[in-house]
Amino acid sequence: MNRVILFNKPFGVLSQFTDKGTEGSSRPTLSGFIAEPGFYPAGRLDKDSEGLLVLTDNGALQARIAHPKYKRPKTYLVQVEGRPDAKALDALRRGVVLKDGKTAPAEITQVDEPLGLWQRDPPVRFRKSVPDAWLRITIREGRNRQVRRMTAHVGLPTLRLIRWRIGDWELNDLAPGAWRWASETGA
Template identity: 45%
Template sequence: MKYKYILFYKPYHVMCQFTDNTPHNRETLKNYINIPNIYSVGRLDFDSEGLLLLTDNNRVKHRLCEPSFAHPRTYWSQVENIPSIQALRQLETGVVIQGKKTKKATAKLLMNEPQLPPRNPPIRYRKEIPTAWIELQLTEGRNRQVRKMTASVGHPTLRLVRVKIGINPSIELSLTGLAPGQWRELTDIEQKSLEKLC
């Protein structure tokens, strides 16, 4: 059986599912992807953007979503104010969210603003509060984790973009070549690397 694998650049304010069962009539994946029987591997919040993998291969979905396998995911988070080295080290060693400490992560301050398409609508800028971008790599996916982590060290997240999903040490899926709302099929090499995980 040949499985389907899709990489999608989820725009801001798009639901990470194919139907909206609320009266709000929000945009869903169905507004962008017309492929039956595929589902997202993990989720991105309504107000987050970035890389989403969709497939009809349940074994791959389980392997990437199961916390014990700890596959890495990389995020760019635009935060209020400029984080100190101490704040970054806190993010790396773990912070307590709802009574449970987060797993070790990597966190670094990006020296330049990443080259991303403008968000629509843009974040609300305040002249008296500077912003900075942090790159965070996590191996767990708790609910709204990045936002809760940065808030816990005094730097609320204003914009959040997932940019990479690690498969193995040599293969990462990334946003490269995609604009918000665009998708592509995985290459043969990417597919084979994913299926080797199972």
């Protein structure tokens, strides 16, 4: 049986077990949180993003989770700068043209600020004169920094990005930096 770990990746943590950055670099990695041997992340979250990271000890399962050809839905809670209007939301729903091509259509819903969401460290910058809003975005691709580039493209820069769900796996009440075992049926 394939083993699966669900991890709530905190802001600033690299989605890898070692830091291959500059000499003497000491950025936090997965090894500071998960000591189970033989596990690898199925996909990535950039260090400025938070939330669900799925790890497995099976390469074939890892590919089924992460590879774009499987069109696994990934849902994000996204705090954006500005107030979304119908034109911006419709553009995201249809797909926008980025430097690496047009994105597939996305599911977009404007939502209230999520209740019970943990505080980010460091906190998101707050400016009294600039409103913000929350979106729930589901995509079935996985391009580098795709959600951030999509929201910026329609004039809504991302302030905070939390991956909440991959397939049937969901963060639920998993605290930042914590992990739990899961069944592979989420794939």
